[in-house]
Amino acid sequence: FVLTQSPGTLSLSPGQRATLSCRASQSVNKRKIAWYQLKPGQAPRLLIYGASSRATGIPDRFSGRGSGTDFTLTISTLETEDFGVYYCQQYANSLRTFGQGTKVEI
């Protein structure tokens, strides 16, 4: 179950919109895709689960959508604290897999 994320790096300015893609090698049952934000020295943070549900405390500028094999994480208006690396993950299969990540540079 391979997840391919694109682009590898996004270089954007505060206030801009970020669109991150995650493509699965096979259809993801029940849209079991999660998105995480990783920053150096911090615990990873769950952003989205079930492809489109925001985790507790996640600002509404983060949104997820998609079904089947194609999923998207959108940050509607970037803030400086949104820099980091974003990973998608599938949990439809008992062997959990992650994408290779998209780095968001502010």
Place this chain on the structure above:
Amino acid sequence: QVQLQESGPGLVKPSETLSLTCTVSGGSVSSGYYFWSWIRQPPGKALEWVGFVSFSGVPTYTPSLKSRLTISLDTSKNQFSLKLASVTAADTALYYCAREGYDDDSFFDYWGQGILVTVSS
């Protein structure tokens, strides 16, 4: 608020056993419907799911590490642990522990900050 904290040696010699512990606070490792997971990230590479132990103590491992890996639960200390035998430089990574939900909620909702383990003589 559930919190997880990894602990263990930061340096392990090749061929030895890597041992890490994750201490959980704000929740019980034996409460139902959670899996307690290990995930690692080699330098410059993506996240890799290593395995988990269920609330009842049953482990599941990623196939590539299964022959060397043991994940177990210590309910008396509210901890779970990872032991990886016969390590090589390829096992150098940032190791995270995390809580995973059950069934349709089997995503990782709480993570530790991670511990860097280097395999070197």
